[in-house]
Amino acid sequence: MHMYRAVLVDDESFTRKGLMKLIDWEACGFQVAGEADNGEDAFELIKREQPDLVITDIRMPVIDGLELIKLISLENMIQPSFIIISGYNDFKYAQQAMRYGVHDFVVKPIDEIEFTAILQSLNNKLKHEREEQLEKERLRGVELIKSLILGEAADVVIAEWEVRLQISKGDDVAYVFAELNDTHSWQQSGNATSNTRFKEKLEAELIRITAAEQPICMHEHRNRIGMLVPSELLKPFQGELEHFLVKLRDALDVHFGRGVFLYAGTRVSRLSDIRESYKAAKEALLYKYIHEDKRIVVYDQIRLEPLHYISFEPALFHEFMEQFEELKLDSVHTKVEHWFRDFRDKRYAPEAIKMNLQQCVMGILKTIRSMEGEELTLSTLQPLLNWHDNNLSLGELHRLFTAFIEESQNYVAELRKEQQKGGINKIKSYIELHFSHNISLKSIAAIFYINPVYLGQLFKKTYGVYFNEFLLQLRVSEAKKLLRQSSTIRIYEIAEKVGFSNADYFVTQFEKLEHMTPTEYRNQLK
Known part of the structure; x- marks a missing residue:
């Protein structure tokens, strides 16, 4: 739970100590970050600590509560909320306080129940404002990434975001894709995970493992999430991008099992060059099945590795179809196992895998049609026809393909029985007639x-x-x-x-x- 920070200001020590003991601050969503006994010290404390809430007595020597609020309002800093406490039920002070946007005015002696209710109300207000602010930041981050990728970001906007993302001269930034695999409507468990939930968990884990104070810029690319990773986020990992990716992958595995894959583009020295990193990250996607065990692909490490676009040998494909039609399930399984090992070991590009599996699917459907079967009755057909539109690991693709073959072979066996039954019925009719x-x-x-x-x-x-x-x-x-x-x-x-x-x-x-x-x-x- 996010805790808001509060500062107590009162020239009476027993009032401050009494408030500390009286209120269950954590239950109200706050923690006390400091205290001061006069307005001058409070002013410096507030500038230093940047709290979310200041609780101040209205009458103090040198600088009173209202003057303190005025001074803070003139500072170029995030403005805290204020709760004023006073030993006097002074309507004039209350009016002035409200004009400065003070959240509430409390008269001493402080009632625990009343003050707790005020803090809880403020907590809800701050939480709502924080959520609105975070959503605005997210939307601004999305727009930034889109404009950078399209090469349309204005120099002034880039400069502003370099400051906000703490990208200094000599720093760099990378574009990273996060991809959740094997979560779809036709998976075995039947529990599909939405992209929204994945994005929320991704952002939460990014903030947790990096202790990020700067905005997290993310963008949804249809079926994966893109994000900016500046050097500042890599500080807890000695500046090593791969160390960061491993930590992020492991953190997300807690929520999603071994379904998360990460792809990092090359690191660039300027935010304006992020388009190059984005394109490199897209290239890294092509190496997904080759590096499935690790589930992390860093473009700078694989850019010289070859990819192959290989077709099945005609003789082997013909043998596969013969074994399929002869209902030799064990032989078919052996061949499929061999193919899927080759996909990884011989460095097949995803497009080559798609082409070869489609060839097999079309061959099987042709057999079913020739036997006057109805292919749409196969429950495993649709997932396999659309697999490339989803994020699938090689293991899940193997499972789907095997399930399709098994169901198809069972269907062919049924069709053959029907054909035999129809044929023998014709023979029986012939005998009865002749x-x-x-x-x-x-x-x-x-x-x-x-x-x-x-x-x-x-x-x-x-x-x-x-x-x-x-x-x-x-x-x-x-x-x-x-x-x-x-x-x-x-x-x-x-x-x-x-x-x-x-x-x-x-x-x-x-x-x-x-x-x-x-x-x-x-x-x-x-």
């Missing part, structure tokens, strides 16, 4: 371009009966129908009509299934 002809498992397999052994196994698995048994049931069922409908048709004629070339064999098969001969079946009907 059972009276001279058909066999081999002849049907030839018609439907399928292995006869596989067809026999598939038929049994699908319908729970062997092909020959099913064919016999159809033929005997039709024979029974003919026997019921006509008493004059001969047995050999029925045999021919239902697909038997040999009447004796027909009788044998009929009896095998019905436990009686065709003639016995007919006589039974009579």
Whole structure:
């Protein structure tokens, strides 16, 4: 909690000491930074300490409370709030005090509850003013960065900000990107972090680890935060930029796990040159996946390192697609693991990774479409199509890609089952239509371009009966129908009509299934 600083001024020592003991200053949001027993000493103390609040007696020797307020108001310093205390309920003094913008007028003896309420009210007022001031500073910092990057900042504005950021001759300044990764609506935990919260925590940790008194200038670049890092902020780190980045990364890890990446541009000697540092920081972004373990990229350290734009070898990609369509998940996983190691070890540029993964995704979608599948049913497709619009670590990208492959392979297996089921249904319909002809498992397999052994196994698995048994049931069922409908048709004629070339064999098969001969079946009907 931010504590406001107060100074006590009263020529009576017991009043000051009494106030110190009477009030729970910390609970009210204040700490006492000093005390004085006369107006002259108080004036010097206030100039030195720059407090947020001055509590002063109105009647003191040499310089009284009102004169002290007048003197302070003439000084070129941040004006503190004032609370006047007096042993007299003097309306005239109160009127004068209020004209000087005094927060409150308190009559001795001081009531603890009343005075606590006054301090709490002032604390809320100061907090609101501070938040407004910080927001103004943020907006001014944003405008400064935008104008510097575009090369539109006026010299007078640059000079003003160099003073405010404590950039002296011989100092330098760098542009740094802070990026929060792996926080999105389709992550495993489902808890996406807003850019606003990330920015707030970033600013808070910057202030904490640097003890910064100057403004923190930040700018939101779509999906990452940019900031100015002058030499003054690096003093607690012996002026070492990388030491500062490590400390900042570790501080942010407490809030966001290992999702924060930092990219520093080259250090420039003038604020007006920050555009060059900004461009260098953007170049550093391209080395993200190469330095994923460290999660810090300093442009001056990597600027000579090569980046590669490599395509998958056609033969390897063809092999990948074959293994995918054959549903060889282990082989596909092995190949994907190899690719992602190469992305880092062979220094792939992010654009090359994007191009190669898109090639795989498009190949898989083509297979699904050829099987009359509906690709939009894949829950993992959309995240993978849009991954480059989000901040993803290589590990998270690997997880997403693997999840997409696994879901796609499961879908292809389902489509294949549906196709097989549809195919066997067609074969069954064909048998039902042509059972009276001279058909066999081999002849049907030839018609439907399928292995006869596989067809026999598939038929049994699908319908729970062997092909020959099913064919016999159809033929005997039709024979029974003919026997019921006509008493004059001969047995050999029925045999021919239902697909038997040999009447004796027909009788044998009929009896095998019905436990009686065709003639016995007919006589039974009579």
